[in-house]
Amino acid sequence: MAAPVTFINIIDVAPETQQEVIDLLNEGSERVMVGRPGFVSATILASLDRTRVVNVARWESADDVTATQADPAAAEFARRTAEIASPHPGLYAVAGRHLAADSGAGSDR
């Protein structure tokens, strides 16, 4: 069985462009990603200083990410993001997971 991977896109943005990048990522996630084979979840995060947007997406395998990047609809959203911001995409493996000492087990934290 293929190993799950996390795709993280660290996107440097100008403060006045941050919301536009967020909108683009949310639109691309809903229109393209949620229906792609192997897609599990995506969380879009906006830095409070407005200089970054980070997309953390979980996938069932690296092959699923590669296949998605070759999808013209996904490539189009990647192209539009790169036009207005500086994306740094990469694949990651989970190397540790820690929950608060007083937390219940198994909840979505």
Next chain:
Amino acid sequence: MAAPVTFINIIDVAPETQQEVIDLLNEGSERVMVGRPGFVSATILASLDRTRVVNVARWESADDVTATQADPAAAEFARRTAEIASPHPGLYAVAGRHLAADSGAGSDR
């Protein structure tokens, strides 16, 4: 009620130092973070190209993060990380969340 925040530390590393940074983050999370007020969870992610480690930590409020950064034990782990790598810490707000179209609701995905 205070708004939840996500603390993300994007850490540039040399490939030969990646595992040492991961070990440091896992040790700091277990020894310090899991017992701090307001800490919810942390996920340590290792880039497959070995040039980055990303720590994504959920907290109940920005004040909890600020108080933790002032904790000498936490500051010591931050200092040790900065000695061997280039950390870029910041506070983020969740700006979108997407699940696979065929996923069940409410699971930890």
